[in-house]
Amino acid sequence: MPSLKLCFSAVLAVLLLGQAVAAHAQLPDFTELVEEASPAVVNISTRQKIPARAATGGGQLPMPDLEGLPPIFREFFERNIPQVPRSPGGGRQREAQSLGSGFIISADGYVLTNNHVIADADEIIVRLSDRSELEAKLVGADPRSDVALLKVEGDDLPTVRLGKSEDLKVGEWVLAIGSPFGFDHSVTAGIVSAKGRSLPNESYVPFIQTDVAINPGNSGGPLFNLDGEVVGINSQIFTRSGGFMGLSFAIPMSVAMDVADQLKTDGKVSRGWLGVVIQEVNKDLAESFGLDKPAGALVAQVLDNGPAAKGGLQVGDVILSLNDKPIIMSADLPHxxxxxxxxxQAEMDVVREGSRKKLKLTIGALPEEGEVLAGSATPGGERSSNRLGVKVVELTAEQRKSLDLQGGVVITEVQEGPAAMIGLRPGDVITHLNNQAIDSARTFTQVAQSLPKNRSVSMRVLRQGRASFITFKLAE
Structure with missing residues (x-):
């Protein structure tokens, strides 16, 4: 008769085996998804002619250091180093090559990829999963969203199924197919790490952040949900090494398809525009503007004759919502x-001088080139000093006109004191202090003398034409 110890061990083994089986059953199986979706994922290569003076001698581009790589990798890179053809005049002309990914969205040959994959290309080649190659024409590209639409000639081409990126949930499984380092149809998987991410210099895309392994060559490839639907275009990674470090970013398909539709019909993309410069509302700014907590987008500058100016938006307003959609971070507003x-028509909730207001305005069209107010101030007019540790003078009529200001003072000297501690410089223009407009050096001095102690105080400063709010506290 088996001992009690042996029986207990057997029961424990069964339980552990059952848990392992259950855990395995909960992990997703991507095999069917990959088999269905792979035919519509393409490799994109481009060629760009480089002036002869930039070409190197010896018939090849400089060979990278391949020492230490396994033979299979050395052979791969050696095969893919582009040759340098001779130009008709006898000189050498280099052809730069790049690799990326894309996917077919219609049976008649429309392909989506990243703008940076095909930028400045003289020739674009799309390679299908059966290794056939088609030359692609650029229908249009939008650098602001990093989306490009290509067209290849073909009938009944395999296509992906498009999903709704807005239905994605953080923690949901996603999968990428692409050509990292030229290895076609590589599959990687992970989860959605966050939604609505804003990246530096990328104001118009609420990126999907994932931990899917994305590397050079994956750019432009599709991001799938578990239903096999494309929910994003893999676009960027955060890296200090040049390779994947756990932070990948994809353009939501809702954004990409809106761009693609406009490129197809109009050849360009039109976006809404307010004509304001905004900044984040931190804890100190929230306190100075009478908000319960940091939220919204603080209007630091209103461009003359822009949609915001015509709609009554003012400097110092904090925008809390747009068309009933809350503005949690300032970056939510440009999206x-x-x-x-x-x-x-748009409706927004704003906080102005501690009170809530509703504004209705007409959205304008984003200019082709970003507008920056130019102009710098030089000393002149009445001089004043104050307890902040700065000397200021009033702006001349010419300076007010060039900066499009009704008032304000310019700093001529920064002494020891609060101003130096918060980084003010000579040449900075102060237009508001403690939520009050500054129309003269005398007004500035009066407001400065009455500033509260041990409480966050806001100041609006223009530096090289760029406006922002800063906060500080005066000690006892």
């Missing part, structure tokens, strides 16, 4: 405004 059609 929402950019998605509106020029000429459409």
């Amino acid at each position: 929402l405004v950019g998605g509106l059609k020029p000429g459409s």
Whole structure:
């Protein structure tokens, strides 16, 4: 008769085996998804002619250091080093090559990829999963969203199924197919790490952040959900090494398809525009503007004759919502405004001087080039000093006109004191202090003398034409 110890061990083994089986059953199986979706994922290569003076001698580009790599990798890179053809005049002309990914969205040959994959290309080649190659024409590209639409000639081509990126949930499994380092149809998987991410210099895309392994060559490839639907275009990674470090970013398909539709019909993309410069509301700014907590987008500058100016938006307003959609971070506002059609009506909730207001305005069209107010101030007019540790003078009429200001003072000297501690410099223009407009050096001095102690105080400063709010506290 077996001992009690042996029986207990057997029961424990069964339980552990059952848990392992259950855990395995909960992990997703991507095999069917990959088999269904792979035929519509393509490799994209481009060629760009480089002037002869930039070409190197010896018939090849400089060979990278391949020492220490396994033979199979050395052979791969050696095969893919582009040769340098001779130009008709006898000189050498280099052809730069790049690799990326894309996917077919219609049976008649429309392909989506990243703008940076095909930028400045003289020739674009799309390679299908059966290794056939087709030359692609650029229908249009949008650098602001990093989306490009290509067209290849073909009938009944395999296509992906498109999903709704807005239905994604953080923690959900996602999968990428692409050509990292030229290895076609590599599959990687992970989860959605966050939604609505804003990246530096990328104001109009609320990126999907994932931990899917994305590397050079994956750019432009599709990001799938578990239903096999494309929910994003893999676009960027955060890296200090040049390779994957756990932070990948994809363009939501809702954004990409809106761009693609506009490129197909109009050849360009139109976005909504307010004509304001905004900044984040931190704890100190929230306190100075009478908010319960940091939230919203603080209006630091209103461009003359822009949609915001015509709609009554003012410097110092804190925008809390747009068309009933809350503005949690200031970066939420460009995403929402950019998605509106020029000429459409919008309603926003703002906090002005501690009170809530509703404003209605007409959305404008984002200019082709970003507008920056120019102009710098030089000393002149009445001089004043104050307890902040700065000397200021009033702006001349010419300076006010060039900066489009009704008032304000310019700093001529920064002494020891609070101003130096918060980084003010000579040449900075102060237009508001403690939520009060500054129309003269005398007004500035009066407001400065009455500033509260041990409480956050806001100041609006223009530096090289760029406006922002800063906060500080005066000690006892």
